[in-house]
Amino acid sequence: MEQKNELKWVIAARSLDDYRLHLTFNDGSQRIFDCLPLIEKYKLFAPLRNKEVFNCVSLDGWTVCWLDGTIDIAPEHLYEMSEVA
Numbered sequence: 227m228e229q230k231n232e233l234k235w236v237i238a239a240r241s242l243d244d245y246r247l248h249l250t251f252n253d254g255s256q257r258i259f260d261c262l263p264l265i266e267k268y269k270l271f272a273p274l275r276n277k278e279v280f281n282c283v284s285l286d287g288w289t290v291c292w293l294d295g296t297i298d299i300a301p302e303h304l305y306e307m308s309e310v311a
Contacts (some may be wrong), residue, residue, distance in 0.1 A: 235288040235301045241281045245274070247290060248311060249304060257308035264299070271297060 238250035245262040261280070265271045274280045274292060283290050291298040 234305045236285060236290055236304060239283050239285060239290045241283050245280060247283060247304075249290070249308065251301075251305060255305075256311035257305065258311050259299075259304050259308040261299075273297065 232253065234251045234253060236249050237252050240248050242248055242258070245260065245265060247259045247261060249257050249259055251257065261271070261274060265274050274297065279292060283292060285291070286295055286298065289298055289301040289304065
């Protein structure tokens with residue numbers, strides 16, 4: 227029996243134009259996440275408005291992060307709020 231709520235995490239990420247991320251999850255799915263709403267709404271994400279910072283996205287083992295882990299986004303949020311690539 228297949229579980230519908232399997233834990234998902236990011237295994238690959240790259241920045242795209244317009245503050246979007248191309249993400250690959252542990253289930254093999256590829257999705258596009260738009261970071262701009264977070265950048266515009268929450269001060270925590272304001273440093274990502276700098277394209278050089280945004281483009282330095284990395285992985286911490288579960289999800290995407292920036293500035294040595296100072297900024298991250300929950301993998302569940304990335305998956306649920308993204309679109310199929």
